[in-house]
Amino acid sequence: MNWLRISWLLYKINVRARMQYRVSFLLTTLLASVVTVAEFLGLAVVLHAFGAIRGWNVWEIGYLYGVLMTAKYLYRGVGSAVNNFEPYLVNGQLDQLLLRPMPLLLSVLTSRTRMVGGELLQSLTVLGVCLGKLLGDGTAGWSAIPLTLLIVCTGTVIMFAVGLATAAVGFWTTRTEDLSVLTDNASTTASQLPLSLFPDWLRTLLLTVVPFGFINYVPAMFIIRSEWGWWTIPATGAVAAMSLGAALALWRVGVRRYQSTGT
Amino acid sequence: MTTMLEAKGLGKTFATTLPKAGRLKAVRTLFSRDRKIVTAVNALDMHIEQGEFVGFIGPNGAGKSTTIKMLCGILHPSAGEVRICGLSPQRDRRRVARRIGVVFGQRSQLWWDLPLKDSFDILAAMFRLEAAAKERQLAKLEEVLQLRDFWDTPVRRLSLGQRMRGDLAAALLHDPELLVLDEPTIGMDAAAKRQIRDHLRLLNDQFGKTVLLTTHDMDDIETLCKRVIVISRGELLYDGGLEKLRERIGLPTTVRVTYAGDTALAPGMRIGDGLTAASEEICVESALGREAAVSFNRERIGVMEVLRLLSAWGDIADVHVEEPEFEEIVSRIY
Numbered sequence: 001m002n003w004l005r006i007s008w009l010l011y012k013i014n015v016r017a018r019m020q021y022r023v024s025f026l027l028t029t030l031l032a033s034v035v036t037v038a039e040f041l042g043l044a045v046v047l048h049a050f051g052a053i054r055g056w057n058v059w060e061i062g063y064l065y066g067v068l069m070t071a072k073y074l075y076r077g078v079g080s081a082v083n084n085f086e087p088y089l090v091n092g093q094l095d096q097l098l099l100r101p102m103p104l105l106l107s108v109l110t111s112r113t114r115m116v117g118g119e120l121l122q123s124l125t126v127l128g129v130c131l132g133k134l135l136g137d138g139t140a141g142w143s144a145i146p147l148t149l150l151i152v153c154t155g156t157v158i159m160f161a162v163g164l165a166t167a168a169v170g171f172w173t174t175r176t177e178d179l180s181v182l183t184d185n186a187s188t189t190a191s192q193l194p195l196s197l198f199p200d201w202l203r204t205l206l207l208t209v210v211p212f213g214f215i216n217y218v219p220a221m222f223i224i225r226s227e228w229g230w231w232t233i234p235a236t237g238a239v240a241a242m243s244l245g246a247a248l249a250l251w252r253v254g255v256r257r258y259q260s261t262g263t
Numbered sequence: 264m265t266t267m268l269e270a271k272g273l274g275k276t277f278a279t280t281l282p283k284a285g286r287l288k289a290v291r292t293l294f295s296r297d298r299k300i301v302t303a304v305n306a307l308d309m310h311i312e313q314g315e316f317v318g319f320i321g322p323n324g325a326g327k328s329t330t331i332k333m334l335c336g337i338l339h340p341s342a343g344e345v346r347i348c349g350l351s352p353q354r355d356r357r358r359v360a361r362r363i364g365v366v367f368g369q370r371s372q373l374w375w376d377l378p379l380k381d382s383f384d385i386l387a388a389m390f391r392l393e394a395a396a397k398e399r400q401l402a403k404l405e406e407v408l409q410l411r412d413f414w415d416t417p418v419r420r421l422s423l424g425q426r427m428r429g430d431l432a433a434a435l436l437h438d439p440e441l442l443v444l445d446e447p448t449i450g451m452d453a454a455a456k457r458q459i460r461d462h463l464r465l466l467n468d469q470f471g472k473t474v475l476l477t478t479h480d481m482d483d484i485e486t487l488c489k490r491v492i493v494i495s496r497g498e499l500l501y502d503g504g505l506e507k508l509r510e511r512i513g514l515p516t517t518v519r520v521t522y523a524g525d526t527a528l529a530p531g532m533r534i535g536d537g538l539t540a541a542s543e544e545i546c547v548e549s550a551l552g553r554e555a556a557v558s559f560n561r562e563r564i565g566v567m568e569v570l571r572l573l574s575a576w577g578d579i580a581d582v583h584v585e586e587p588e589f590e591e592i593v594s595r596i597y
Binding site for chain 1: 372381
């Protein structure tokens, strides 16, 4: 499709523009390439010391972590602009994008690029190693592989939907950074661990308002733990679809309220 | 003649939520009920025919930018509607975007870190121009805007004048019928301003582009626009020929004099000698110690005549003639 070609062109352009500042580019890439693994190693050390947390061993938690982080970085790669939407509203950057003959959301998404290759590689490594171990143990069957790929996709959609809804709230509040600390950073950190560890209110929150529980925990209860039934998979898909639909609707209403900035 | 732009009863009110400070301010602001309604534009009608060059002026905060943004589809009007070539910029934003070219003087739509020519490649792809059509259009624009000299320069290193030429070319690449310019000469020196004006005139004269121009620069208006639309506080004040507006305003002028000794002039006085009616229109704006300022309409009475009358009130040591800012005059008249 033509828009796909233009998106690819814009992506390449953004990368080239980034490359203009070589040192900054190299530093960011270098830093990014160690952060995820370092973060997981920290988590793994703690888990190793305790052996298991309420029946979840290191590999299972690593699986949750791997799915979550892969979804997160896929979302960051595609939706970097949505994730950092505040400047578009504060500086009126959205004005220029509204003058392009492209669907607005596509204009927004292609206006900013974050290269996530390094982070993705690490997340996938963590995910691959943990899934491999679980397959080897016989804890999970071979169907876990396609199912994992599927939930990485639905997880990315859920991440994107929550990010988009957060950005859309900016049409009312202009500022979204505080909100995004709650919906993005805090929720992501919480979802690295099994939801069963959390108090009821937090678990409910992560299954409804910010449905990050459906990124990894809910489907994992079927895929690697076989505790819940197959229904978790269609449920996950439905949650992803509904989140996206709701976020798009909110976005559409929000755009009509866009106030731009004075000169 | 075909109608290029039509606005009927256009209005825009902003409900600004007073922002909260401190912890979780975004969340608290969202649920806050402290609102202030500001009317930026009110019941504005506008009608522009193909080929016109229209100046759109008014003091700061008059609602010019808000109006422009509604005309382009950036903002959604609270009341009324807009038609560009018969299409609504809100409902048919993407189709309207293909038929208008927009330049905001304070903002560039070029890719900051890349050579100028790259921006045209991207825009051409976005507007789905064939390579041949793009080259043809660029060749045409080259005649008017002369871009080749800084073709390969990253946009961030262009001078203000060059960047504006680049932005004009970017806005014209898809060959739009209507060009909307928001303060295209802002911040430029006199030479660059003159150059941009020449370019704009050519675009209107030879390429038949319809132009709507907002500016604070009266020279822009005088050299380019046959018709002006004046708004203030979001409402239409005047819509018509530049000549007629000038007749209505005249040439308001202020003369500041410093006398050798203290003056007996007082604010509000008229200083005519009774011989001519026009001299009665000279009004003392301020007077303090040795200094006084008078205002009058230079179309009706000359500066020398005013000075002659002023000299009757003492020996003049120093004189200073001022022409007030256009916007100030307009808002004073209405």
